[in-house]
Amino acid sequence: MLNRVVLVGRLTRDPELRYTANGGTAIARFTLAVERNYANQQGEREADFIFISVWRGLAENCAKYLHKGSLVALEGRLQVRSYENQEGRTVWSTEVVADQVKFLDSRNSQNNDNNFGDNNMGYSNQNQQNKQSNQDPFQSVGKPIDLSDDDLPF
Template identity: 40%
Template sequence: MNNVNLIGRLTKDAQVVEMKSGNRSVINFILAVNKDFINDKGEREADFIPISYWSNHGEKLCLYLKKGKLIGVNGRICIKSSVKEEIKKYFTTVEAHKIEFLEHNKEVLA
């Protein structure tokens, strides 16, 4: 089973990339998720996790995915690779299946 649940804040506004076919888009953003402990300086650290969400309504959803917004994400861990100059690199992302807004967006509702 590959399932992950995260709660955190967006580090910047989400970016939408339209697919060439025109009927789907992918929304990319970084989610800052607080760690369960406080460091030696008395500060709470965070992990910065890249998230991708495939949608048919990417532009509309991006109206709500703004910097600092508190959201919950359900998805799966995805390992991808790329080759550059004959060197293969791996990177980990979360492919979101569900996004839940945990606070109101006053700017959009107004």
């Protein structure tokens, strides 16, 4: 049997981080808007809003680094649950339990007030300056290289 789901979309709100009562295990929940591949009769593209749950360390990372509007790719399994509401009716709930989440937004495209700053990712300001000055690794392509005969392996 196979139960795998792969989605790419944007968060509709900030992740909500909670911890289980009995073990203190982290769980983050958020809704992902996934655009459909086709337009409706009015020429507008519609989206599906899918409930996502993430557990443990990945949940804490999602809560720390993702926010409303973040673009993510995720992989997980589809889970369907049911319960009885206060009127005695059975209510069905469908969600994706993600075990992999890839953050697709670059840190440079984010503003400073959303926890994506380089200091939060373990970079110092000096490392950031060095990183920016070396952004184009191909800037010397097509220019002559200064090599001596001692540098050649043959």
